[in-house]
Amino acid sequence: xxxxxxxxGIGLIGTGFMGRAHAMAFHNARSTFSLPAxxxxxxxxxADAARAEQCAQSWGFDRSHARWERLINDSDVHLVxxxxxxxxxxxxxxxxxxxxxxxxxxxxxxxxxxxxxxxQCAAKAAGVVTRVGYNYQHNxxxxxxxxxxxxxxxxxxxxxxxxxxxxxxxxxxxxxAWRCDAAHAxxxxxxxxxxxxxxxxxxxxxxxxxxxxxxxxxxRRPASAGSQQLREITVDDQTHALLRxxxxxxxxxxxxxLKHGYKNHLSIEISGTKGTLAFDQxxxxxxxxxxxxxxxxxxxxxxxxxxxxxxYAAFCPAPGHQLGYNELKTLEVHALIQAxxxxxxxxxxxxxxxxxxxxxxxxxxxxQEQRWVALKEF
Ligand SMILES: NC(=O)c1ccc[n+]([C@@H]2O[C@H](COP(=O)([O-])OP(=O)(O)OC[C@H]3O[C@@H](n4cnc5c(N)ncnc54)[C@H](O)[C@@H]3O)[C@@H](O)[C@H]2O)c1
Numbered sequence: 524x525x526x527x528x529x530x531x532g533i534g535l536i537g538t539g540f541m542g543r544a545h546a547m548a549f550h551n552a553r554s555t556f557s558l559p560a561x562x563x564x565x566x567x568x569x570a571d572a573a574r575a576e577q578c579a580q581s582w583g584f585d586r587s588h589a590r591w592e593r594l595i596n597d598s599d600v601h602l603v604x605x606x607x608x609x610x611x612x613x614x615x616x617x618x619x620x621x622x623x624x625x626x627x628x629x630x631x632x633x634x635x636x637x638x639x640x641x642x643q644c645a646a647k648a649a650g651v652v653t654r655v656g657y658n659y660q661h662n663x664x665x666x667x668x669x670x671x672x673x674x675x676x677x678x679x680x681x682x683x684x685x686x687x688x689x690x691x692x693x694x695x696x697x698x699x700a701w702r703c704d705a706a707h708a709x710x711x712x713x714x715x716x717x718x719x720x721x722x723x724x725x726x727x728x729x730x731x732x733x734x735x736x737x738x739x740x741x742x743r744r745p746a747s748a749g750s751q752q753l754r755e756i757t758v759d760d761q762t763h764a765l766l767r768x769x770x771x772x773x774x775x776x777x778x779x780x781l782k783h784g785y786k787n788h789l790s791i792e793i794s795g796t797k798g799t800l801a802f803d804q805x806x807x808x809x810x811x812x813x814x815x816x817x818x819x820x821x822x823x824x825x826x827x828x829x830x831x832x833x834x835y836a837a838f839c840p841a842p843g844h845q846l847g848y849n850e851l852k853t854l855e856v857h858a859l860i861q862a863x864x865x866x867x868x869x870x871x872x873x874x875x876x877x878x879x880x881x882x883x884x885x886x887x888x889x890x891q892e893q894r895w896v897a898l899k900e901f
Contacts, residue, residue, distance in 0.1 A: 531560040531863060534594040534624075536615060537606035538569045538578040541629050541656070545604045546582040548852040555837050556857050559864040568594040595619050602863060605629060610707040613638040616873075620649040625863050627856075629656040631717040631883070632876035634709060636901060639873075639880035646873040652862045654855070655876040657721035659789055661854040663832035663846070664810045668793070668800055669726055671812070677795030683766065683774035684792040685723055687715040688782035692760065695741045699754040703744065710758025712737065712883055716778035718789060720882045721871060723776070726793065727768050730882055732897045733776075735764035737890035740781055764886045776886070787848075799823075808845045 535545055546564075553562055564584040569575035572589035579587035588594050595603055595618050603619040604627040605612055613633050619626045626646070632655055633639040646653045659665065671677055691697070692711075701707040702714055723730065737759040746752040761779035768774060782788070789804035801811040801823070808828040813821070828835050829842025834854050838846060861867035871879075881901045889896040 528559065528561045529864070530563050531860065532563050532565040532597075532599040532601045533604065534566045534568070534597060534600035534602070535564075535584070535604045535606065536568045536591045536594060538567065538571070538574050539606065541606035542567075542569070542578070543582075544849060544852050545606055545627075545856075546578075546584075547849055548856040549604075550583070551849070551853040552856045552860060555853055558857075558860050559866050560860060562860070563599070565599045566594045566597050591615055592618065595622050595624065601625060602627060602859075608701040608707055609709065609713065610634050610701075613642065616642055616653075617645055620645045620651065620653075623649060623651060625652045625859075626873075627654045627656070627859055628873075628876075630721070630876070630879075631709060631713045632873065632880055634706065634713075636877075636880050636884045639877045643873040643877040652859070653873040654859045654862070654870050655721075655873065655879075656852075656855065657718055657725075657871050657876075657879075658848075658851045658855045659718055659804055660722055660725045660871070661834070661851045661858065662804075662807055663834040663854075664802065664808065664826070664828050665722070665725070666834065667826070667832060668791075668802060668810055671800060672726055672793065672795070676798065676814075677793065677800065678797030680727060680770060680772045680793060680795045682792075682794040683723060683727055683768065683772055685719045685774065686777045686788060686790050687719040688777070688779045688785040688788045689715060690781065690783050690785055692741075692780040693783050696745060698745045698748045698750065699756070703754075703756045703758055705757040708758060709883075710737075710739075710760070710762075711778045711780045712759050712762040712886060714778075715780060715789075716762060716776070716886070717879055717883060719776060719778060719791075720886075721875075721879045722789070722791065723766065723774065724875070724878060724882070725871075726791070727770060727772055727774070729769040729878075730766050730774075730885075730898060731769050732767045732895050733764050733882070733885050733889050734895045735762060735776075735886045735889040737762040737887070759890075762886060762890065764889065807847075807851075808843075
């Protein structure tokens with residue numbers, strides 16, 4: 524007889540870019556992995572009631588809500604996924620934790636360090652699994668990079684160069700949106716930089732101190748598409764920083780949403796005393812590696828993702844066929860479900876996301892006060 528698995532009820536808040544990505548990832552996780560639970564898509568919430576209902580029907584959720592509080596209080600929901608604008612992460616996650624539910628929250632964790640701290644404390648007190656959507660670190664090629672760093676293959680790590688640039692705000696006539704308001708979001712540093720800071724920590728560990736410069740190039744934007752009315756922009760368009768890691772490595776960081784030509788340029792170059800590795804999310808199935816020693820015949824080697832890497836094989840038995848962005852999200856959901864079912868502990872939780880927010884705050888303060896800032900100040 525077929526042994527039935529425990530049911531894990533999913534509640535998803537938000538139906539935008541990330542709402543759809545989460546819905547796909549929950550669906551795909553069921554067909555890609557042998558999960559330790561039956562995922563049941565219980566409820567979908569969105570402030571736009573008609574859209575919530577239409578998406579619930581087409582994405583296979585049992586019911587929809589216009590008020591997110593009803594989803595959190597739904598006794599069939601065990602795990603709450605939050606994909607709303609940044610300022611809503613705090614009230615939604617706190618309510619879900621209060622109700623004893625596991626929480627899967629999009630990045631950045633919060634709009635202030637104080638909120639992030641309260642969230643990690645509440646998560647600890649609730650004793651539930653939490654995860655934050657730093658999806659890029661679930662890439663099997665990033666796992667390989669981490670392994671190469673930890674095994675000493677690159678020698679002692681001395682340098683990190685990280686950049687996350689896109690161009691979706693490069694047109695000065697791109698209208699104001701929630702991402703342009705400090706109280707609702709936090710600019711290029713929060714939007715893109717949070718991914719890069721999480722990646723820097725994932726690969727190299729703690730940062731001890733930073734200095735930085737932030738710049739708002741387009742200080743006003745149309746209040747809405749085509750409007751003559753202009754609205755003040757209260758966040759950075761681009762931020763550059765220098766980092767000193769606890770392990771002695773030195774680094775650079777930059778995030779921009781104005782850099783023409785770049786669509787998802789999360790790129791890192793890490794150098795050690797024996798070699799260098801380089802990665803660019805726009806070519807997410809590749810890792811370039813240089814190992815010192817082969818004099819006269821040296822050069823970068825291009826490693827291509829294949830089924831020898833954990834994660835890749837679940838999707839495809841053939842090398843070079845390539846994973847994409849949504850597969851990274853599926854790998855993130857897989858790690859989350861494993862953790863919720865007590866079968867693993869991979870992936871960044873609220874405590875790690877609070878550490879990322881500490882680092883982002885240090886960069887913000889360093890830029891405002893034009894000085895080196897030590898992380899221990901926060
Ligand atoms: N991990 C990633 O790669 C990645 C990529 C993009 C965005 N994000 C993050 O995901 C979050 C959402 O971004 P997005 O691009 O999907 O935004 P979006 O604007 O496309 O979607 C936001 C959704 O939230 C809904 N919403 C707003 N207020 C609500 C409320 N009070 N109750 C219920 N629903 C409400 C909106 O109706 C919309 O469906 C942000 O935190 C963002 O930083 C992460």
